[in-house]
Amino acid sequence: MKISIIKIGGNVIDFPEKLDEFLGQFSKFPGSKILVHGGGIMASRFGESLGVMPEMVDGRRITDKDTLDVVTMVYAGLINKNIVAKLQALRVNAIGMTGADGNIIRSVKRPVKGIDYGYVGDIVEVDIKLIKHFLSGDLVPVLSALTHDQQGQLLNTNADSIASALATSLAKEHEVNLYYCFNKSGVLLDEKNESSIIPLINEDIYEELRQENVIHSGMIPKLDNAFEALQKGVNHVWIGKAENLLLSTKGKLSGTIIERNRYDLY
Ligand SMILES: Nc1ncnc2c1ncn2[C@@H]1O[C@H](COP(=O)(O)OP(=O)(O)O)[C@@H](O)[C@H]1O
Numbered sequence: 001m002k003i004s005i006i007k008i009g010g011n012v013i014d015f016p017e018k019l020d021e022f023l024g025q026f027s028k029f030p031g032s033k034i035l036v037h038g039g040g041i042m043a044s045r046f047g048e049s050l051g052v053m054p055e056m057v058d059g060r061r062i063t064d065k066d067t068l069d070v071v072t073m074v075y076a077g078l079i080n081k082n083i084v085a086k087l088q089a090l091r092v093n094a095i096g097m098t099g100a101d102g103n104i105i106r107s108v109k110r111p112v113k114g115i116d117y118g119y120v121g122d123i124v125e126v127d128i129k130l131i132k133h134f135l136s137g138d139l140v141p142v143l144s145a146l147t148h149d150q151q152g153q154l155l156n157t158n159a160d161s162i163a164s165a166l167a168t169s170l171a172k173e174h175e176v177n178l179y180y181c182f183n184k185s186g187v188l189l190d191e192k193n194e195s196s197i198i199p200l201i202n203e204d205i206y207e208e209l210r211q212e213n214v215i216h217s218g219m220i221p222k223l224d225n226a227f228e229a230l231q232k233g234v235n236h237v238w239i240g241k242a243e244n245l246l247l248s249t250k251g252k253l254s255g256t257i258i259e260r261n262r263y264d265l266y
């Protein structure tokens with residue numbers, strides 16, 4: 001079975017028109033598919049309205065008890081269930097869940113090394129049984145950015161990492177492609193110029209781009225996740241605009257393809 005893991009972040013979820021355009025394309029995306037969503041921007045906004053101020057370090061949210069309550073309500077409730085309802089309207093039989101449901105993703109609370117991230121989970125194990133069961137029954141899993149420690153504790157886990165870990169586990173048995181959809185047309189040479197898409201990045205090119213500071217902030221963990229997935233057997237990773245998702249299946253230059261250095265193959 002060929003499986004596509006498609007991730008969307010807060011920059012898409014927060015804009016209803018962008019989200020609808022994306023979900024329309026997702027509904028037409030061929031083959032077995034899984035949607036992983038974040039929603040960091042919405043969590044920050046709802047938190048603020050409740051007096052729970054967001055605090056991020058290196059792109060990761062410091063998650064105290066109140067923040068965990070907010071992200072649980074926003075990711076597992078508000079965002080996840082609205083996406084499922086919208087997909088149902090598009091006749092996609094979606095089923096929404098967190099990493100705790102069906103024990104899909106077990107994590108450990110991130111150890112304190114200088115910074116205490118609180119209730120943030122680092123993924124230790126992915127159980128793909130339930131996912132495979134859903135896919136074979138033509139259901140489309142929709143996963144939110146929460147995992148659990150199997151001792152009763154939910155943990156906040158970055159959605160890019162969830163997508164990458166899921167892709168890696170499924171790649172042991174299947175051909176898997178990973179799609180990171182966000183608000184820019186790809187990895188850009190000049191962040192302010194949407195037409196400066198870098199069509200292909202391998203480890204060597206990545207190293208150069210980092211040294212030249214072309215890649216920074218949220219793009220660094222995204223590309224680190226992408227290369228980790230490739231090293232662990234994922235076929236290819238695409239990074240591009242959510243509204244261009246379908247173009248990526250038509251061989252058109254629509255975003256950035258991440259691949260391993262060719263000489264590794266010989
Ligand atoms: N070279 C680059 N091309 C495109 N985006 C870049 C680049 N370098 C850094 N970025 C930043 O990375 C961000 C994407 O990471 P992130 O905010 O984590 O995405 P997501 O919307 O998936 O949560 C972009 O919004 C952009 O500000």
Ligand SMILES: CC(=O)N[C@@H](CCC(=O)OP(=O)(O)O)C(=O)O
Binds near residue numbers: 011061121
């Ligand atoms: C630990 C941690 O940082 N978790 C993320 C999970 C959501 C996420 O990844 O959302 P985006 O994809 O929209 O950024 C957070 O709470 O922001």
